[in-house]
Amino acid sequence: MLREVQEIVELTKSFIRAKAIDASGVTQAMEIAESWLKSRGVRVYKERNQGLPMIVAFVGPTGPQDRAKVLLNGHLDVVPGKPEQFEPYESGGKLFGRGSYDMLAAAAAMMNCVASLANKSSSQAVALMLVPSEETAGEIGTGFLLQKGVTADFAICGEPTNLGIAIQSKGVLQIELEVSGKAAHGSRPWEGENAIENALHLYKQIAELPFMQAHSSCYNGPSLNLARIAAGDAINRVPDKCVIALDIRYLPGQQWQAILEEIRGLAPSSIKVISTGAPVCVDQNDPHVLLLAQAVQKYTGSPARFICQHGAADTRFFAEAGIPSVEFGPVGRNHHGEGEYVEVNSIGTFLSILKDFIEREVKA
Numbered sequence: 523m524l525r526e527v528q529e530i531v532e533l534t535k536s537f538i539r540a541k542a543i544d545a546s547g548v549t550q551a552m553e554i555a556e557s558w559l560k561s562r563g564v565r566v567y568k569e570r571n572q573g574l575p576m577i578v579a580f581v582g583p584t585g586p587q588d589r590a591k592v593l594l595n596g597h598l599d600v601v602p603g604k605p606e607q608f609e610p611y612e613s614g615g616k617l618f619g620r621g622s623y624d625m626l627a628a629a630a631a632m633m634n635c636v637a638s639l640a641n642k643s644s645s646q647a648v649a650l651m652l653v654p655s656e657e658t659a660g661e662i663g664t665g666f667l668l669q670k671g672v673t674a675d676f677a678i679c680g681e682p683t684n685l686g687i688a689i690q691s692k693g694v695l696q697i698e699l700e701v702s703g704k705a706a707h708g709s710r711p712w713e714g715e716n717a718i719e720n721a722l723h724l725y726k727q728i729a730e731l732p733f734m735q736a737h738s739s740c741y742n743g744p745s746l747n748l749a750r751i752a753a754g755d756a757i758n759r760v761p762d763k764c765v766i767a768l769d770i771r772y773l774p775g776q777q778w779q780a781i782l783e784e785i786r787g788l789a790p791s792s793i794k795v796i797s798t799g800a801p802v803c804v805d806q807n808d809p810h811v812l813l814l815a816q817a818v819q820k821y822t823g824s825p826a827r828f829i830c831q832h833g834a835a836d837t838r839f840f841a842e843a844g845i846p847s848v849e850f851g852p853v854g855r856n857h858h859g860e861g862e863y864v865e866v867n868s869i870g871t872f873l874s875i876l877k878d879f880i881e882r883e884v885k886a
């Protein structure tokens with residue numbers, strides 16, 4: 523195991539150095555992954571979408587058009603960071619560097635897992651998806667590959683979860699609302715109607731709508747973020763138009779179309795949908811989840827922790843495709859922040875759990 527963990531750490535370091543914050547960095551990371559997988563006898567299929575490369579690797583009796591039993595999903599893109607964050611280093615059992623935790627170490631461990639299956643000339647049908655754009659536009663990678671027909675019984679996205687199993691995540695509805703008012707001279711505001719004030723009033727009304735009152739055992743409620751406000755030109759004028767951008771994260775079981783209808787009922791001048799994403803809700807007693815939980819208990823020594831995520835990940839595309847999926851990854855801290863690291867020991871635990879889980883799946 524130690525040798526494998528060292529190999530994963532080295533691979534993770536080369537991904538960190540690739541600085542996959544843009545197309546050229548992602549391309550470099552994807553080339554590293556491709557040659558690494560090929561050198562271990564893994565069959566690799568390449569795809570490209572909107573100038574970004576991606577890989578699907580297969581082991582066992584399966585190809586791009588066949589259904590895999592288990593699909594592992596990793597993104598090689600990372601969020602931007604300071605120059606020194608792209609120079610990885612180890613200290614005190616931790617591997618530091620941008621993307622170490624989100625989620626290059628998990629992706630490298632998934633590659634190692636798949637390579638070990640290829641060497642066993644096993645009959646497991648396992649696929650690995652390495653995608654280029656989870657942080658910015660998951661539809662270019664995971665969404666695109668699923669539309670191309672890649673499919674599976676169950677998928678694991680190696681997002682940072684500290685070895686917890688994320689079985690739920692909120693849906694996304696991002697919108698822009700235009701609100702109008704009546705222009706007037708700034709010295710006589712009572713003759714006008716301030717569009718910014720109207721927009722703020724509308725925002726407060728939205729926060730009180732029925733959809734915002736929903737809650738579940740996982741979540742206190744949906745969230746609403748007033749992300750952007752654009753209005754006003756001259757300081758001596760009452761603004762007559764205001765555009766606000768709202769980021770709404772809704773609960774599994776809610777429908778974004780119904781939420782939009784509630785908002786429409788408040789009669790803004792116009793509504794523009796910027797983006798939507800399906801919520802994820804996998805049954806804690808789903809047979810695949812139970813097998814994963816057993817593997818987690820075996821290697822961590824304690825019962826699996828089930829968690830619910832506030833943010834969305836590529837699991838939303840699996841949800842839309844009807845494939846049950848969870849987020850599950852190693853232990854670390856500070857993803858998207860400074861001092862991001864992954865705990866080296868947990869990489870070994872993560873790898874053992876993945877291998878054990880796949881073995882259980884094949885026997886099941």
Ligand SMILES: [Zn+2]
Pocket residue numbers: 597624625656681682
């Ligand atoms: Zn991530």
